[in-house]
Amino acid sequence: MNDDSSSRIAAALRDWIADAPPGARLPSTRTLVARHQASPVTVQRALRELTAQGLVESRPGVGTFVRAVRTARPSDYGWQTAALRAPQSRTPAVSTAMRSAPNDVIALHSGYPERELLPERLVRSALTRAVRGDTTLSRPPVAGLPELQSWFAHELGAASPVGVTPPSPSDVIVLPGSQSGLSSLFRALVAVGQPVLMESPTYWGAITAAAQAGVRVVPVPSGPDGPDPDELARAFEESGARVFYGQPNYANPTGAQWSVERAEQVLEVVRTHGSFLVEDDWAHDFGITSTPRPVAAHDDSGHVIYLRSLTKSVSPALRIAAVIARGPARERILVDRGADSMYVSGLLQAAALDVVTQPAWQTHLRSVREQLRARRDLLLDSLHTHAPQAHVEQVPTGGLNLWARLPDGTDLIDLVTRCERGGLLIAPGTEWFPAEPAGPFLRLNYSGPNPSAFPDAARILGQALELPGSR
CATH class of the missing domain: 3.90.1150.10 (Aspartate Aminotransferase, domain 1)
Structure with a gap:
């Protein structure tokens, strides 16, 4: 018998339960097997389905009974309003x-991209290999598996021009998705109540992360080629901000890609003001008629903090990303990550690394x-x-x-x-x-x-x- 057979048996039992009083005992497994000409395994599967739906309850050694309907009463959580007091910030609702x-x-x-745009066979094979390895039962380093750190560092370093020192693996911190990375970056780099500059429009998750960190968002208008350098400079001067969040490649939601000239101008403004650019390269793997041009590849002085995600391109079930930062900023971010999640699952890291290092990737x-x-x-x-x-x-x-x-x-x-x-x-x-x-x-x-x-x-x-x- 297959799942369809167990579903048909469950449907027949649901009709029987509808007319039965609470506490009524269901026919025995032997009776159900004979009545529906099914195997005991199929009948048990149907009973488990009804139990999961809360319609029946099993009493070991006694039998299976129609579950009594519990009358729901309105819950009063008004006391929590006084206990919680006013929130520190108004966090936007889930998008x-x-x-x-x-x-x-x-x-x-x-x-998120649909399934046919994901490397399903690579992911399944990678997970199969990962569960056989040491990462199944071991705790990875806080900053991530060294091999995955090396991969992220090499990818960005390959885009660095001559004369710019590429990042080292020790500059990389592996994250359980870029969203948690944004929260860490804002907490580590911006004091509560202080400003952070953001392109407008921009990723809703960055707005949410800033609100959760208790920092004040200052919008900077951005167009098809990126933010206006003069407007960005004025925003730095007027607000006193030291962090600018931007998406130079295929921005969410507009799809804009900063021109080479604009990226150079923005980086110069950031350097002039002794500030940081948080570069969110969420769509690095989704170029269509152009290739991504990471701004971080042109900076070796620690002004650009680079956020790179694999979640959307590999699989939403493998929430793996990385932040590449240098100097004290990297140490502050690492401390925040360690306090927040301690480490990222080594199993997921190993699977993600397996996928992106396969020739088929x-x-x-x-x-x-x-x-x-x-x-x-x-x-x-x-x-x-x-x-x-x-x-x-x-x-x-x-x-x-x-x-x-x-x-x-x-x-x-x-x-x-x-x-x-x-x-x-x-x-x-x-x-x-x-x-x-x-x-x-x-x-x-x-x-x-x-x-x-x-x-x-x-x-x-x-x-x-x-x-x-x-x-």
């Missing part, structure tokens, strides 16, 4: 991008580049045909998202609701602004499931924008 989507909707809201990345190009262009064409009101000013040269400007006066909350009723999930752009939004925007992810539905998605969006009340 729409993290919302799980039902199978029957078109999902353009998520921030580069082959996979080339395939992903072409798939992302096709998906991006299909969504762009679909918007142009069915939702021309959603204007994409800049076609991204990499990353996972389109950043669409909507007509002035668009009610984003109403629009999101209308689209969801039509079977489309979208992410309102307000979540990516550290201050007031510069206008109504949507972030549309083209790496999600079912790209063949992009034309239908654009049609739903275009119709929702045309309905009265959308603006």
Whole structure:
């Protein structure tokens, strides 16, 4: 018998339970085997399913009984308001991008690539090998497995020009995902209540991490080529900030990539003000028509703190990232990481290292580049045909998202609701602004499931924008 058989038995028992009084004893396993012509294993699987659903309870040596329904009473947690007092900072709610989507909707809201864009066979093979190794039962160093530290250092060092000292493996701290890294960076580098500069718009997770660290965000407007150096310099001077968070390559949400000239100008401003640039290279593996150009590759004086993630490109189940920093800043970050999580699972580190050192990894990345190009262009064409009101000013040269400007006066909350009723999930752009939004925007992810539905998605969006009340 297979899982379908156990599910059919469970369904039949659910009907029986619906008419039975609480505490009624279910037929014995032997009776159920004969009645449904199933194996004992299949019957037990069905009973475990009902137990997990809270419908029955097993009493060893006695039998299985219909579970009594417990009447729920309203819970009063009002006392916690007085105990907790006011929060130190108002942390933004979890982003729409993290919302799980039902199978029957078109999902353009998520921030993660779908399964077919991941190196599934490499990941499965890597995990199989990792569980056979020493990392299964050993504690790794706080800063990470030396071999993985070396890989991260070598990758960035390969992009360093002649005359710039590349990072060493000892400059690398392995992280359980880049989100926890952002929290550590803000805690280690910015005192509570002090300012941190951020591009606007920018990654919602960085805004959240800053709020959790209790630091004050100062937005710096950023365009297709990156932030204006003069505006950045003025922000440093007026705020007294010593940290600037930016995404030079395929920014989330806009997809912008800093030009070579702009990157040099920004780095010069940071150096002039004796400050740090926190470079979030989250989409390093998602170039489409360009390659990533890490700013950190051009700095050996400790001004750039480089954050590199493998989570989205390898697997969301292998939350592995790294921060590369030099000098006292690196030591402060390491102390914070040790206090926060002690160390990162050696098993996951070994699996991630296995994946990215396989020859097939580069082959996979080339395939992903072409798939992302096709998906991006299909969504762009679909918007142009069915939702021309959603204007994409800049076609991204990499990353996972389109950043669409909507007509002035668009009610984003109403629009999101209308689209969801039509079977489309979208992410309102307000979540990516550290201050007031510069206008109504949507972030549309083209790496999600079912790209063949992009034309239908654009049609739903275009119709929702045309309905009265959308603006």
